[in-house]
Amino acid sequence: MNRQIVLRSRPEGNPSPENFELLNVAVPPVADGAVLRRTIYLSLDPYMRGRMSDAESYAASVAIRQVMVGGTVSQVIESKNPAFAAGDFVVGFDGWQEFGLSSGRDLRKLDPSIAPISTAIGTLGMPGLTAYVGLLDIGQPKPDETVVVSAASGAVGSVVGQIAKIKGCRAVGIAGSAEKCQYVVDDLGFDACVNYKAERFREDLAAACPSGIDVYFENVGGAVFGAVMGLLNVNARIPLCGLISDYNTMTLPPSPNLRPLLVKRALLKGFIVTDHNDRAPAFLKDCSQWLREGRLKYREDIVDGLERAPSALLKLFEGRNFGKLIVRVSPDPTGR
Numbered sequence: 001m002n003r004q005i006v007l008r009s010r011p012e013g014n015p016s017p018e019n020f021e022l023l024n025v026a027v028p029p030v031a032d033g034a035v036l037r038r039t040i041y042l043s044l045d046p047y048m049r050g051r052m053s054d055a056e057s058y059a060a061s062v063a064i065r066q067v068m069v070g071g072t073v074s075q076v077i078e079s080k081n082p083a084f085a086a087g088d089f090v091v092g093f094d095g096w097q098e099f100g101l102s103s104g105r106d107l108r109k110l111d112p113s114i115a116p117i118s119t120a121i122g123t124l125g126m127p128g129l130t131a132y133v134g135l136l137d138i139g140q141p142k143p144d145e146t147v148v149v150s151a152a153s154g155a156v157g158s159v160v161g162q163i164a165k166i167k168g169c170r171a172v173g174i175a176g177s178a179e180k181c182q183y184v185v186d187d188l189g190f191d192a193c194v195n196y197k198a199e200r201f202r203e204d205l206a207a208a209c210p211s212g213i214d215v216y217f218e219n220v221g222g223a224v225f226g227a228v229m230g231l232l233n234v235n236a237r238i239p240l241c242g243l244i245s246d247y248n249t250m251t252l253p254p255s256p257n258l259r260p261l262l263v264k265r266a267l268l269k270g271f272i273v274t275d276h277n278d279r280a281p282a283f284l285k286d287c288s289q290w291l292r293e294g295r296l297k298y299r300e301d302i303v304d305g306l307e308r309a310p311s312a313l314l315k316l317f318e319g320r321n322f323g324k325l326i327v328r329v330s331p332d333p334t335g336r
């Protein structure tokens, strides 16, 4: 049997476990050309909140009673497609379920000797590519410039700051606790990290950016963006990656004061990672190498059990995840 989690209802405001339902369905037989795999890791990501809603967006909503979507790392257990063999590890998009079945066109094989397989949904996966494209292609950082990134301890933010360091920039993080800020500086090697929940956040941010801000990688929006805007340098670049502080709000906050963007001739560009798959080969080459060299570090927040995915998803919107949020759906045969 295949345990799967489907969307039961659409959330109003914060999502809750009641919006989901766990089903047991039969695993279909493997037809000619098909690949059956067992999910090992399921990625939980902020975009899933958007898929639960029927508001217009850049991607289709998950229908009621449809399996929740999501990136997965799996092991092939039966293959009638010559390109895959039982035992292969693959990254795909099987969603919140124990088994995936398809022609295999949606799968990429993983070599566990290159990097831990879970990184294929983290630093070497969609969040890593997001950081790479947003920072390098839109942010265009130059040596000695100051790069600031919010949600700095998370899946995307942690990669942004480390690539900024590799490119010779000053990297400043913004995160939601003293513990996260300490990790960002001590473990990830950022030059500074500021807690946006502290009373003196604006002063602390100004002190951490004595030469102003040249690139602001935006992950959160809201009051954090307001504080950053006052420190922008002329010709600053702002890759607009995410606005997580807004995802659960029912009434949008008033528009921020955009005057600093005008005065500083800043470039602000929204982007969606799936439009940039052409950059995946360069990203994988660079980031795999930086990972091997120990210049790119990562932290995972692993929750065990598919049935815990609904409650775990909420951690993202409350800052309770510390690192890339992953559900371990079945044991990792590579021994991690």
Ligand SMILES: NC(=O)c1ccc[n+]([C@@H]2O[C@H](COP(=O)([O-])OP(=O)(O)OC[C@H]3O[C@@H](n4cnc5c(N)ncnc54)[C@H](OP(=O)(O)O)[C@@H]3O)[C@@H](O)[C@H]2O)c1
Residues within 6 Å of the ligand: 045, 046, 047, 126, 127, 130, 151, 152, 153, 154, 155, 156, 157, 174, 175, 176, 177, 180, 219, 220, 222, 224, 240, 241, 242, 243, 244, 245, 246, 271, 272, 273, 274, 315, 316, 317, 318, 319, 320, 321, 322, 323, 324, 325
């Ligand atoms: N454009 C794209 O294609 C694309 C692709 C991937 C991700 N994204 C976006 O990138 C951002 C980061 O995603 P991720 O996967 O790396 O998640 P993450 O940073 O690992 O986890 C989300 C973090 O957001 C912070 N947060 C939550 N609510 C907040 C609030 N109200 N105000 C400020 N910070 C808040 C929390 O960190 P603190 O404890 O530090 O507050 C939380 O840990 C999200 O906005 C996501 O939607 C965009």
